Structure formats: C-alpha cells, structure tokens
Amino acid sequence: MRVLRLTPFFHHDCVTEWPAEFDAVGGMQVQILHLSRELAGRGVEQQVMTVGFPGLPRTRTDRPGLVVRVTRAPLPRLRSELTGLVGLNQAWLAAVLTSSVPLRRRWRPDLIHVHADGQLWALLAGPLVSRITGAPYCLTLHCSRLAVYEPMSRFDRFQHRLVHAVERYALRHARRVSTLTSRTADTVARVLPMDRARIDVLPDSVGAVRPVPASVADGFVRELGVPDGVPVVGWVGRVAHEKGWRDFVAMAARWDDLSGAPGAVFLVVGDGPQSGRMREAVAAAGLADRFVFTGFLPHDAVPSVMTALDVLVMPSAHEELGGSALEAMVCGTPVAGYAVGGLRDTVGGVTPSLLVERGDVDALARAAGHAVTEARAHRKAVDAALPDLLAAYGDDTTDRALEHYQRALGPEAEGGAGWRP
Template structure:
C-alpha cells in the first residue's frame, strides 16, 4: 500500500513546488461588491480559492492568473506563497445574459498567454488549468505550458464531452468539445469532479489511461452560522413565523434553473412560502421581472452578492434548499445545504446523481419535472423532521468524501504523477 506524499514534500531542485494556476474565475473575497457583468460568482470560484489557499498552507508556492474586474489590484499577495495576478485585455462594456461581458474570457486568454512570456522566468514546475466548459481555458492549457516549459494538469469543472451544454450555441459547443479533446490528450494529468464525468470523457476519447483522477471539490465543513454577516437572515425569517423558507443559492443564470422558481411559487401558494434567493447573475433582472409580473414581490428576497462566509446563515433559515439546475458537475450548493442540516429538493442531473443521489436519494426528482419538484417540496414541508434527520445523517460521509484532507491527498498524488510520469497510481 503506497501512501501519497504530503504536498510540502513535493520539491524540485531543493525548493518548494511552484504551480502556475490559470483560471478565468477566482473568488476575490477582499471586496464587498461584485460587478455581475464581469463575473457572477459561483462555486467554481470558491473552490479554486479554497484549493489555492490550502496548498499554500502546505508549502506550495502558487501564482494564480485570473480575469478579475476593475478595482482589483493587478497583483495581490493573498498570503505566504500565494499571489493573485489579474490579466485582462481591454474590451468594450457590452453586456451579455450568457457570458457576462462579451469577450471577457477571450480577453483573459490573450492577456494570460502574453503574461506567460514573463512568467517563464519564475520557472513554474507545473501548470494547473481550470476549465469551465468554454473553449478558451482548454486552448490556453497546451499553449501556456509550452510557453513556460512545464507540464500541465487539467481540471474539468465542466466537460462538453461528458454532456455539459452551455447556452452559447451549437458551433461554439462543438469548438469547445474539440478543444477539450486536444487539451486532454496533451495533459500530464486530468482531474474530474466525479467518476461519472471521468468515465464519459474516457469513453468519448476511447481511452482508459491512468491520467484521469477524481478529485471532488472540497467543502467547508467547519463554518457555522454566525449571525454577524451583512444581512440578518434569522431576523428576516422570524418576521414571518410559521411560513416555510424555500431557498436557492447560486448564480442566477439559465443553467441553474431560476426559471422554475416563480412557477413553483405560484403552485405552492397554499403553503404561504417565502423564497430566499442568495446570489446574483446575468439574468437576475429577468427573475425580478417575473416575480413582479406575477404579484409575488412580497414573497421573494433576492440578496445579490454576499460573502461566501455568510451563506451558512442563509442555509440555516431555509426549510428546503432548491437545486433546479439543468446541469451540475458536482452540486456543491446541495452538499453545503446538507452540511447545514437543510433538506434539499433537486433535479437528478449530472454530478447530483452521484453526490446527493448516493447520500440522500429521497431528495432527488427526475430532471426538469416541475410536478415532481413541487411534490418533493410538499413532502418535505409535511415531514420536516424526517428530512432534516436524513440531511444530518449524510454529514459524516460528506466530511469524509469532500473534506480538505482527502482532497489534498488526492491532489498530491496527481501532482506527483504529473512531475514523474510512469510513477503509477497511488493506492490508499
């Protein structure tokens, strides 16, 4: 039995390991406001920030090159061993409901590739690229690695080859799939968030090689509701005693299924629920218009951007956390709800079939079935103690599978195999 080497022991030429991390999305938690046209912050941003800080604490030096937005410093020293660099070529301020600003990610691609010419003097040992389902990070991966002279690790936060469908159109979808094939074939190691994605990608490429590893997003299982955030969620809930709170946490974008919220609210009027929408997104104005047009303004609260540390306070007041997504690679919001002891009502799509499906299958309904989603919310409202007990029972497994120690061990093994090809897969 081989045990993975601690990250801090992965050294090159007698010095700390150096990782160049390339991602269009990152959680800049030093700000109090988040311009939605540049990025409606979601789970991928939070995960990459947690990952970067955890590795820095384990002695890995990292330079993160990300898109960012106006007002952020070009360079930011987050902590010892972790520097954030904002790279973005100038673009006109043309908004899009699908991609925030038109051209934002291509602008990051161009600026990052140019920046790599200077970064190669830093001599990174590895490049770690985080792909979000668009073609630009996938195209960047082999080019950046070649520029700095280091192998690259690729994380597929969303995979076109595994079924992720964006709203960008069929042509761009085909281009992204082609870029994903190239990026995977040239990567030293490939990370997927679930076994299902890894299996589908391997089948699409007709390969079963050892370069694929499952490393799920790791979750914050320690933060508890503090009641010290910018919004008094407990006070808001207490102002309407006896009314269930149905919550939604995430980006207000098409793939997250916000379109189901107003129809569901109309169907559930006999329960007199209040809807708590935590997050922001490029289609927030469309949700607000639908709420107004159907006379539901008094039943909805849309918080907009809040710091991630305030999310447990929001989850704590929810009777049910809705996850009506058209696609989820992992479903971090659902897992965080279960950690908080909040029952979930979710469509069984993507990674949710693996995560919630294995932990609490009673909380999933068929994808896109609004009748079944309504029935599940009513079932939870009729027996809240039972479903809260199911959520509480899932917590130990979530801590074991998605806690920081397990993810660090797996990621350490991935980096070691990327640095030493042919060293074999660790078994723990």
C-alpha cells in the first residue's frame, strides 16, 4: 500500500532546536510522526509532504518505507502570532500542489491521507491533490470547525464561515473520515449529515511515554532550574492563543490567594508564536521569579517532565482530545483544566472535579491547588485509570489506522474527491 501523507504538522525529531516561527512542535506533530513510523513498520510505504525550516534536508528517508519531504514555497519571514510565519501554510499548499504533479507518473499513491486542524489550507489539500494524482483521500480531523474549533482572532472569526463550508466539502468528498473522539464523530455525522459508519475514531496514542523513576524526573527538572521542595505546576505544549496561556499566567498570579496550596513554581515546557508575549505577561505580573521557561525540548524529555509535575494545567480554548493530558496521566500526574472538547472525556473520565468552566480562572486555580493539596486521592484515581487509558490510547491505534485504510480502499468504499463530486 502506498500512502501520500499531507500535513503542515510533523515532528522532525532529528533536531535539538526548533525555530518557533516555523510552527513550534505540539502534540499533533508528534502523533503524526509516531503513526507514520508505526505504519512503515507494518509495510505501508509512505511519503510525507510537510513544512520544515532552514537546516533540515529537503528530502530524507526516516526509515525504510517512510520518506519525509520538506514541501514549502519560498516566503518572507514575517512573523504571525497564529501560524508562526505569515503565509506558512499557504506556502506549504502551493508547494504540495506543484510537487504532486509528477507523482502520478513516478510514485502514484493508492491513498492520500490529509491531516486537518481546522485551518483552510490542509482542508483544501485533499480535494485538490486527489484530482491531480487520481487517488482518493481520507481526512483526519485533529480539530473540527463543525465540532470543537473556536476562532482565534478577528480575522479568524471573519473567515470562520468560509472554512466551515470548506470543511463540509472536504468531508463529503473524502473516501473516509476519521476523528480523535466519538464526540466529534457524532457531531460531524449529525451536522453534515453523513452516514456515521463512514467515520472511524482513531484517537492519539501515548506511544512509549511512561513514568520514569522519581529521582530521575526530579534531577531532570532541577537541571532546568526548578527549585527543590516546592510544588511544580506545569504547562506543556505550544505557546499559542488557543492553548490559553493568558489564563495560565492569570491563574499563577492568583495562586497564593486562591489555590490553598503552598507557593509553587510554574514550569512552561514548549515554544510557540506567542512565547514572547507570555514571557512579557509574566514579567508584567511580577512573576518572573516563579516561572521557569524551557523553550523547545525533545519529545523524549516528556516522561521526565510529566513525572516531575505535581499537576499539569490545560486552560485551552478548544482541545480535540488533549494528548498532553493523556501523557501526564499515563505518568501518574493529575490534570486540571477547562471542560472543553476531548478533555471532558479524557480528564473528565479520571478526575472530573479538576475540570472547570472555560474562562473561570479562579476555579482553575482552586482545582489545580486541590490537585496539589489532595495529591494522594487524585494520584490514586489516575493510577486506577491507567489500564483503561492504555487500552484506549495504546499501540492498537496503528491497527485501527490500517483498518481505516483498508475500508477506504475496499470495494464497499463510497464517495471521495477522486470520484465525481
């Protein structure tokens, strides 16, 4: 089977530094890399067309059966607080269309797999490249405008209805659709409407993330500058508007008054288009001595970070599933956050009392503080949920993806932009 994977989001773990303006790494990038490698190990031949940054090879063989191509048209380095660089994803789509033309002769895919995050450009890629290559496409909604996505700026609100319509079109003409949660699958099927049987649920996988010995985790965060003997409240992921960093800083400012917990240090792991603004907000609030910023860390550092935290906080505006929450809980760490999207299912199924209404910063401070002061009870709940978490978000995600491809290419498959609309 040959699969052409189209995504502006892909983790290049061959580097130790990642320029934030080139869409700093987050859970979606890591998940797509993990899935691609697992499928290559099962004999699925893949080419990935994705965004890269200066210093990366234009084409590299990640492993047998998996070729990664940095596919991006030239563009000026004008900063954007949403995508890192102005026009980054547009430049990716333009290069994808150009690069797809010779594939029909040299490497014709059996199936195109598009990974969409609620933005316009990836949604357009499936129908357009399908027409160019003659191959059908399947579409994964890592974040859906129809179900979860919240506009992130005035311009985003202005274009919301347009992208909403494009998502509908892309879904209707996909050979098959997958979502990260049953909640989104049910919503998409109802809103379109679409036969629910055409939608598979393919959740993210925690992969190899497991807790490390406490001494190793503690030693790791001490080297990052976290002092000993104080609670560690964590933020892990892209520093971007939709992840709610402003509410995280506001919560930190109210911690001593509302949390009921001892004075904490706030560890921010990750980078993103608004990392500079976050640092400025922390300084303006007089909290610089309470925050530790690590910037980008390789993904293999995640188990040490998650194990060392007393609580992970996720004040996201929208969250399709919440991969960081899964990784934290697999490492035995409770998660506090807003009751949005998939967090209602992942965190809500383990420690529901730690989820609060979106935007209620005071309640968030109290919930995170409770995770610290009542650590034994919350960690007991997390530990009890571990078998179910591994069953739902373990390695069988690869098996589900293979079944998804087989259904898309099977004789019972219907629709698809490779067909007549």
